[in-house]
Amino acid sequence: MIGRREFITLLGGAAAAWPMAARAQQPGRLRRIGVLTPLPADHPDAKARHAVFLESLRQLGWSEGHNVRIEARWSAGDPTITRKNAGELVSLAPDVILAVGTMGAGVILEATRSVPVVLVIVPDPVGSGFVGSLAEPGGNATGFMMFEYDLSAKWLELLKQIAPTVTRAAVLRDATVTAGIGVFAVIQSVARSVGIDVRPINLLRDPVEIENSVAAFARAPNGGLIMTPSALSGLHRDLIISLAARYKLPATYHERSYAAAGGLVSYGPNFLDQYRLAAGYIDRILKGEKPADLPVQAPTKYELVINLKSAKALGLTVPDTLLARADEVIE
Secondary structure, three states, X not given: OOOHHHHHHHHHHHHHHHHHHHHHHOOOOOEEEEEEEOOOOOOHHHHHHHHHHHHHHHHOXXXXXXXXXXXXXXXXXXXXXXXXXXXXXXXXXXXXXXXXXXXXXXXXXXXXXXXXXXXEEEOOOOOOOOOXXXXXXXXXXXXXXXXXXXXXXXXXXHHHHHOOXXXXXXXXEOOOOHHHHXXXXXXXXXXXXXXXXXXXXXXXXXXXXXXXXXXXXXXXOOEEEEEOOOHHHHHOHHHHHHHHHHOOOOEEEOOXXXXXXXXXXXXXXXXXXXXXXXXXXXXXXXXXXXXXXXOOEOOOOOEEEEEHHHHHHOOOOOOHHHHHHOOEEEO
């Protein structure tokens, strides 16, 4: 028979144990994911990529408002706004941050070396100092590089194939980032063998200055354009496509959305895939893995997209050999 003292002791022990059991039965805490994007929130590419990212997370069991909260910041290509947004995200103490592009990655990693960071659409994470190596990132960042620099030569070769009369090419780039310098160096190294003289046009935030630079280049004949990746190229995508059409300049681009929006031809990785893969890395980090142990991955497939309507407007006949290689032909 249990005495009064023993009964009270047992009751007290049960009462102490109950809160622990109740806590154990409660769902896990709401995790927080930061997202830093250099494009405006209403940019069609940014909206499509963000939607794919959210859907990929959902398929992995992470649902907005249920077990995860997404803190997204959009910067419209402005370095000052990007830096401010990075500081805001880090101050929220998120579990992980998705950083888009070289600009986004750079400011986030200036703001924190402790919060896990997953990078996407970053051309040169090693050269930019974001990770120690692709195989062993070694710090708080990992992710998915945009492409390997050798790809840059393909844009010049592709321009010559689709427009054989081109002997001059303006390379539109952001010279303030590592990729803008590295990509132009690769293009320049093969220019003589292709028979094209190349010169850079440094992208600026002012659309009028971009238009003036392209118009000045177009005054001489047999010109073409090569659009290289950066936050500024994404921001001014439609302007550059329209300038290429206005001045009858054959142009190559680095991503499908440019060809879909009216650009002549694109060759590069599928950026939507990078967002899907990034969701997978974030899932693994939220479950306990460390960025330092997750290798940075390069694309395994590049897509060739040709816009026949734009080719016709430029008076170009796309070679059958090129059409046969295309992953997509837009008519």
